[in-house]
Amino acid sequence: MYKKKINKIKSSMTPSEILILSFIIIITIGTILLSLPVAKLDKSAGVFTALFTATSAVSVTGLSVVDISKTYSYFGKTVILILIQLGGLGIMTFSSILALLIGRKISYEEKKILKEDLNQEALGGIIRFVRKIIYIVLSIETIGAIFLFLSFIKIMPLKKAIYFSIFHSVSAFCNAGFSLFSTGLEGFYGDININLVISFLIILGGIGFAVIDSLIQYIRTKKAKFNLTSKLALIITGILIIVGSITFFIFERKNNLTIGNMSLFNKIIASFFQSVTTRTAGFNTVSMSNLKPATIFMMLIFMMIGASPGSTGGGIKTTTFGVLVFYIIGIVKGQKDINISNRRISWEILNRALVIFAISIIYVLFIIFLILMIEEKDFMKIIFEVVSAFGTVGLSMGITADLSLASKILIIITMLIGRVGPLTFALALGERAKRISYRYPKENILVG
Amino acid sequence: MYKKKINKIKSSMTPSEILILSFIIIITIGTILLSLPVAKLDKSAGVFTALFTATSAVSVTGLSVVDISKTYSYFGKTVILILIQLGGLGIMTFSSILALLIGRKISYEEKKILKEDLNQEALGGIIRFVRKIIYIVLSIETIGAIFLFLSFIKIMPLKKAIYFSIFHSVSAFCNAGFSLFSTGLEGFYGDININLVISFLIILGGIGFAVIDSLIQYIRTKKAKFNLTSKLALIITGILIIVGSITFFIFERKNNLTIGNMSLFNKIIASFFQSVTTRTAGFNTVSMSNLKPATIFMMLIFMMIGASPGSTGGGIKTTTFGVLVFYIIGIVKGQKDINISNRRISWEILNRALVIFAISIIYVLFIIFLILMIEEKDFMKIIFEVVSAFGTVGLSMGITADLSLASKILIIITMLIGRVGPLTFALALGERAKRISYRYPKENILVG
Numbered sequence: 010m011y012k013k014k015i016n017k018i019k020s021s022m023t024p025s026e027i028l029i030l031s032f033i034i035i036i037t038i039g040t041i042l043l044s045l046p047v048a049k050l051d052k053s054a055g056v057f058t059a060l061f062t063a064t065s066a067v068s069v070t071g072l073s074v075v076d077i078s079k080t081y082s083y084f085g086k087t088v089i090l091i092l093i094q095l096g097g098l099g100i101m102t103f104s105s106i107l108a109l110l111i112g113r114k115i116s117y118e119e120k121k122i123l124k125e126d127l128n129q130e131a132l133g134g135i136i137r138f139v140r141k142i143i144y145i146v147l148s149i150e151t152i153g154a155i156f157l158f159l160s161f162i163k164i165m166p167l168k169k170a171i172y173f174s175i176f177h178s179v180s181a182f183c184n185a186g187f188s189l190f191s192t193g194l195e196g197f198y199g200d201i202n203i204n205l206v207i208s209f210l211i212i213l214g215g216i217g218f219a220v221i222d223s224l225i226q227y228i229r230t231k232k233a234k235f236n237l238t239s240k241l242a243l244i245i246t247g248i249l250i251i252v253g254s255i256t257f258f259i260f261e262r263k264n265n266l267t268i269g270n271m272s273l274f275n276k277i278i279a280s281f282f283q284s285v286t287t288r289t290a291g292f293n294t295v296s297m298s299n300l301k302p303a304t305i306f307m308m309l310i311f312m313m314i315g316a317s318p319g320s321t322g323g324g325i326k327t328t329t330f331g332v333l334v335f336y337i338i339g340i341v342k343g344q345k346d347i348n349i350s351n352r353r354i355s356w357e358i359l360n361r362a363l364v365i366f367a368i369s370i371i372y373v374l375f376i377i378f379l380i381l382m383i384e385e386k387d388f389m390k391i392i393f394e395v396v397s398a399f400g401t402v403g404l405s406m407g408i409t410a411d412l413s414l415a416s417k418i419l420i421i422i423t424m425l426i427g428r429v430g431p432l433t434f435a436l437a438l439g440e441r442a443k444r445i446s447y448r449y450p451k452e453n454i455l456v457g
Numbered sequence: 458m459y460k461k462k463i464n465k466i467k468s469s470m471t472p473s474e475i476l477i478l479s480f481i482i483i484i485t486i487g488t489i490l491l492s493l494p495v496a497k498l499d500k501s502a503g504v505f506t507a508l509f510t511a512t513s514a515v516s517v518t519g520l521s522v523v524d525i526s527k528t529y530s531y532f533g534k535t536v537i538l539i540l541i542q543l544g545g546l547g548i549m550t551f552s553s554i555l556a557l558l559i560g561r562k563i564s565y566e567e568k569k570i571l572k573e574d575l576n577q578e579a580l581g582g583i584i585r586f587v588r589k590i591i592y593i594v595l596s597i598e599t600i601g602a603i604f605l606f607l608s609f610i611k612i613m614p615l616k617k618a619i620y621f622s623i624f625h626s627v628s629a630f631c632n633a634g635f636s637l638f639s640t641g642l643e644g645f646y647g648d649i650n651i652n653l654v655i656s657f658l659i660i661l662g663g664i665g666f667a668v669i670d671s672l673i674q675y676i677r678t679k680k681a682k683f684n685l686t687s688k689l690a691l692i693i694t695g696i697l698i699i700v701g702s703i704t705f706f707i708f709e710r711k712n713n714l715t716i717g718n719m720s721l722f723n724k725i726i727a728s729f730f731q732s733v734t735t736r737t738a739g740f741n742t743v744s745m746s747n748l749k750p751a752t753i754f755m756m757l758i759f760m761m762i763g764a765s766p767g768s769t770g771g772g773i774k775t776t777t778f779g780v781l782v783f784y785i786i787g788i789v790k791g792q793k794d795i796n797i798s799n800r801r802i803s804w805e806i807l808n809r810a811l812v813i814f815a816i817s818i819i820y821v822l823f824i825i826f827l828i829l830m831i832e833e834k835d836f837m838k839i840i841f842e843v844v845s846a847f848g849t850v851g852l853s854m855g856i857t858a859d860l861s862l863a864s865k866i867l868i869i870i871t872m873l874i875g876r877v878g879p880l881t882f883a884l885a886l887g888e889r890a891k892r893i894s895y896r897y898p899k900e901n902i903l904v905g
């Protein structure tokens with residue numbers, strides 16, 4: 010009977026509400042576990058630190074008010090690891106199912122019915138799909154861990170190396186950016202194996218499950234069948250990685266506080282790695298505080314764009330950015346329609362992309378404004394911190410721990426809203442108001 | 458026959474192309490005139506300085522690479538005055554006619570025909586309308602000049618006071634922000650008459666001609682009939698002026714480098730004045746370089762929003778901002794439609810507002826990025842400069858003159874694009890490609 014009641018509440022909720030509620034429940038449990046004495050090495054870390062860390066882990070952001078490696082015990086670290094895995098897998102599964110449903114061209118009303126009156130067959134299909142995601146994700150993370158182990162075993166004892174390999178593989182694939190090293194991966198800027206494996210995991214985690222699925226099918230059958238979302242995600246991701254690497258290299262090559270003193274080869278590796286990691290993973294092999302303003306600015310834009318839909322990453326999404334870019338190209342060319350890869354994009358998609366863009370920018374500007382009012386800190390560092398939280402990136406110019414309580418709370422809210430998406434969040438609020446406020450796009454591209 | 462040829466070229470041009478071409482022609486003439494020896498007090502000012510000044514004047518921005526008061530003679534200053542008047546009147550007339558046509562619910566195709574095959578009656582109507590605008594604008598500027606004269610006559614000889622009164626009245630109504638004083642209006646922060654008259658001129662110039670027209674009719678007939686665009690412009694302008702004044706006062710009241718040492722009354726006047734002038738006029742009674750980061754940030758947002766459509770001001774426009782705000786409120790409330798003042802806003806209007814917002818943000822970010830790459834200057838100052846140029850505001854944290862040639866050229870382009878509007882500009886490029894790319898909104902609100 011009790012269970013029935015819960016089911017009734019659940020079925021009256023929209024998917025976005027279920028997502029938001031799940032995050033809040035997991036964060037609450039995580040906060041409690043991280044507040045236990047057994048979780049802590051540094052007993053001075055309180056409940057608020059636990060809340061911040063749990064939110065950062067579940068939202069796979071990676072911002073931190075303490076040095077994780079010195080503050081939490083192996084139990085605490087394992088709690089963080091599980092929170093990352095749940096957060097990363099959760100968002101990937103959730104958005105992949107949405108993508109799948111939208112891909113099938115089921116209308117919004119049909120989807121609602123599907124959700125509310127889930128019959129055995131549809132439920133079975135979704136369970137099989139979720140099982141497939143979990144299976145593939147765990148396989149990739151295992152392979153990643155094995156490769157990382159080859160590097161870690163050289164510098165630490167066996168058990169620690171195994172633990173570190175698993176932790177960093179999960180953290181990389183989930184685009185969490187949490188590291189067990191106090192200075193992130195700054196000590197490994199020259200380690201090819203670690204740089205490539207972590208980059209590979211980040212890219213796979215951030216490209217969207219549909220692409221991974223298509224890639225696996227391609228390997229098996231030698232036939233490529235990418236849908237339009239996947240194609241756009243691949244194109245934009247590729248362009249961003251290349252452009253990011255080149256600009257980072259050009260701007261920083263003579264900056265002795267970052268990569269200036271490295272060998273040419275290491276400069277290239279570090280530039281590539283930072284380009285891959287900036288959009289949403291948040292690892293760093295160079296210190297953020299000493300970057301050139303132009304580099305910082307480029308990174309702000311990359312953090313806002315973020316990863317692809319149906320992935321573990323954040324931001325407004327590569328496809329949203331792609332639709333806007335192709336739209337502007339279309340205007341300048343005088344085209345009547347938005348055409349990507351010989352297909353026409355509906356105006357509803359453009360509209361949704363524009364709304365996501367506008368709401369994200371307005372939200373971020375609003376939070377920056379609030380924090381600027383509270384803090385007496387550098388303009389650029391605050392902008393960087395807020396955009397990093399919103400894009401669930403987790404890079405910081407080193408001010409996270411020094412923020413006031415009010416600002417930290419704003420960062421916590423921003424990580425959560427950045428994870429769920431501001432449009433989804435606003436819509437969930439609106440749906441509470443018991444009216445339908447948004448007609449979902451009919452076509453087969455998923456933006457945001 | 459020669460005239461016929463020109464008419465043929467003209468009739469094959471779109472309205473936006475005519476607007477852009479007019480600006481370019483006026484800027485060219487202005488540059489030539491300002492390059493003449495008779496125009497200069499400081500003979501070292503070259504053609505490029507003349508180009509920058511002419512563009513700034515025609516686009517009614519007010520940014521300057523030299524001290525206008527010391528660089529140009531009365532002849533030169535009069536050229537600048539005429540450029541401001543042409544730029545301000547031109548854009549007000551152009552956008553008011555567009556607003557009028559859209560208000561009459563004529564379709565885009567009909568408008569094209571109207572334009573291409575202008576019959577005597579329609580032409581007569583437009584000429585009467587333009588004459589009316591010019592008559593009202595000159596009347597307002599004359600009244601403004603008379604009031605300013607009351608203050609200026611106290612501190613300077615008669616002829617100079619008359620000239621200064623006319624110049625500042627025109628500069629204020631046209632939202633140009635050019636001043637004949639080396640430190641802008643910083644010396645007049647305590648002069649009530651000047652503060653109120655200039656504020657009044659700025660608000661009238663920035664509110665849009667339709668509002669002025671309705672106000673005049675109200676004074677004559679005691680009946681108010683504002684259309685939705687006018688209502689929204691009034692609401693948003695009012696809210697922005699109040700919010701801007703209060704936040705400026707709160708942020709700066711203890712800042713001794715700005716208003717901290719003033720009397721309470723002068724603090725309030727200075728805050729109100731800066732709130733009014735920031736959105737597009739660009740006058741300042743306090744120094745920009747010493748403002749708090751939170752104030753700077755608020756001003757950046759105000760500069761982006763700008764004035765109302767059908768006015769002399771720039772920015773994305775109050776109505777564009779208003780539609781986005783009401784849309785977000787609608788989402789959170791769970792409303793199906795965007796409702797403003799008991800009327801429903803069509804999705805095409807929202808779409809246009811979103812496009813203007815997105816293109817403006819992307820353009821500004823792109824220019825900031827380019828200038829950050831060129832200059833070794835403060836992050837915040839560069840952002841401020843670019844946003845100020847784009848919003849045709851003309852406030853500066855003092856870096857304009859020190860920019861490199863490449864950056865100055867980017868600022869010139871940005872003032873021009875900011876004036877014409879990036880969407881209009883992009884569409885004009887697209888229209889050159891000989892295809893129709895945008896279906897104009899059918900409804901009766903004008904955004905952007």
Ligand SMILES: [K+]
Pocket residue numbers: 069070071184185186289290291401402403
């Ligand atoms: K992250």
Ligand SMILES: [K+]
Pocket residue numbers: 517518519632633634737738739849850851
């Ligand atoms: K101005």
